[in-house]
Amino acid sequence: MPSSVVHAAIALSLAVGLLGRFYDRRALAVVLAVVLLPELDTAIGWIMAGAHRTVLHTMMISIIAAPVLYWETTRAESRIRNRWGARGVRIAWVGLFVHTFAHIAIDWSHLAGINVLWPFTDRFYTLDGEMYLSTTEGFVQTFVEISRDPETGSGVIDAGAGGTRAETHVSNPAQPSADPEPGPVDRRFPIAVQGWQLYFVLTTAFALVSKKLQSSADSV
Structure with missing residues (x-):
């Protein structure tokens, strides 16, 4: 499955193109935090069976957040626009975009998929x-x-x-298996498990360095 490193690489590569004039390290940090946030449901798995790929990997977050963000950023009393201006609006939309397409949608296509419409329906789809x-x-x-x-x-x-939350377990570093195993637990923190993933990580690194060099050249 795509690792957190791969999710981050895809998100940062999208940020290079989408942030425009608001591109800087602080904006990248926000994008990075947003795209990695869904991984927190691995820890929830300790107290809730099947939480990984369910609680924070549901498409319902994006489905609800998109119209709410549109309403918030287009009204005259918009807190985001009044506090951070056009920069805040752009970063918010880029954050929602990378959450949806650099993490959730990608996990949808791997292993058991995701619990797409949880909590309204409890069914994994791949x-x-x-x-x-x-x-x-x-x-x-x-x-x-x-x-x-x-x-x-x-x-x-x-x-x-696929199955329901109770029937589906997606291996992760917090819970490599659904049931505790005797002996040492093999917790693996993947970086790239397929050639295309390593390729994407390296390509994103190249894009970030190139963007930095371009910005430095433009400021001279």
Whole structure:
């Protein structure tokens, strides 16, 4: 699964392009804190079964936060705009964007996925499949599959549904396994577990250094 390092790399690479004239170390620190915040539900897993990929990995946070943030930043009495101006508004929107697309959406496509609409529904979903154009099959996508139940004749939609919170455990450094194991516990803190992840981390490092050099050159 993508590590916190990979999530951070993707978020920072997006921040380079999205922060615009408000790009600086303090803005990057806010973006970094926001994108890593969902990992706190690993600790909640000690007191709540299946908390990881549930409590802070639900899409409901973004679904609710987006209209609230829009309302807050467009009204005349906006606290964010009145205190931090356009800079605060930009950082808030970038923070919401990286939370959604640099962390939650990516975890949606790995391992057991995420508890997408928790707490309104308790069901893990995995965004898994492929999409392509074929000279013999035409357009093909398997992310959402529609079939017919042979017994009832009713339509069946498969969107990668998995188990409930109580049935699903996603391994993490806080809880490598659902049940305690005898002997030393192997807690692994991954950095990059696939080639594309290492590639993204290195590419982001290059982008950050390049942005720094460009800013230094522009100020001369």
